[in-house]
Ligand SMILES: Nc1ncnc2c1ncn2[C@@H]1O[C@H](COP(=O)(O)OP(=O)(O)OP(=O)(O)O)[C@@H](O)[C@H]1O
């Protein structure tokens with residue numbers, strides 16, 4: 001299926017083109033943030049447009065969550081400017097961000113596991129009927145709306161009465177994305193939505209991320225996985241120790257280069273050489289009676305090429321660095337759409 005994540009983006013491209021000339025949904029320029037003596041961000045810029053996915057990549061401690069906390073109103077920036085729809089703002093709370101159409105799906109998903117899917121879907125925005133003392137929850141409407149909203153995103157969940165805790169991590173992420181789209185978010189911020197997922201489930205979640213983009217939202221996707229980012233991203237912002245290490249449009253950077261930059265380029269090459277040397281030593285121990293070098297760690301945890309999991313037509317191997325971690329050196333690996341019953345993600349448009 002070649003009409004996977006990117007071809008569907010043609011619709012998103014249309015939305016972006018329609019928005020050309022308008023102010024971006026979000027524009028952060030030269031953002032700085034200190035936690036006491038710790039400088040978490042300095043001079044970071046990020047632009048989010050309708051119908052585009054902006055990926056924020058960086059290693060642990062790079063400042064991704066800090067940046068997203070500023071976007072979603074949890075923290076205030078100390079330097080730089082934050083504009084929403086062209087207007088400069090300093091957000092005081094997550095509620096303020098939500099009122100301006102910025103929905104954030106956190107990694108730990110604030111759900112109540114024992115409550116049904118529909119109940120979680122409407123948490124804090126419950127539908128009611130009747131007035132005064134006769135006012136009660138409109139359970140039937142909430143069930144039906146949840147089912148419809150999920151279906152519009154291509155998620156066919158037969159039983160919305162199931163406790164949300166019985167859904168898989170991927171299904172829960174998809175439900176959270178459908179919820180943001182349903183409640184009219186303009187910007188969807190996803191903090192590492194694929195971090196805890198297997199290859200297949202990550203593919204499914206990325207498909208719904210693409211569906212949100214095609215519904216016209218501006219999406220910020222935080223990840224440390226360049227494979228996931230490159231499958232769906234229109235723009236890539238790389239953070240390194242709180243500063244901008246790069247900002248590229250999709251056509252400017254291949255998956256291989258993105259992976260290389262993420263891993264710090266020469267650092268990755270150095271590790272590659274070390275692993276290669278260790279592996280040669282293992283295959284060809286002590287040539288010509290030369291003494292075994294002591295203290296060289298056995299590269300036990302390094303998978304041989306034929307142990308690397310199959311990419312399944314959707315994704316490259318999760319988090320694997322190095323040559324066999326970068327499918328398609330030209331960055332044009334197969335773009336599978338994952339399951340979804342042939343439903344057009346564009347139908348999710350509201
Ligand atoms: N509440 C805090 N108080 C003090 N320092 C903090 C706080 N939160 C984050 N930091 C520091 O700010 C820097 C950036 O952290 P941040 O959590 O934004 O990184 P990250 O890119 O999200 O990392 P990860 O991939 O591990 O989630 C780190 O050095 C971190 O130790």
Ligand SMILES: [Mg+2]
Pocket residue numbers: 064065066
């Ligand atoms: Mg983080």
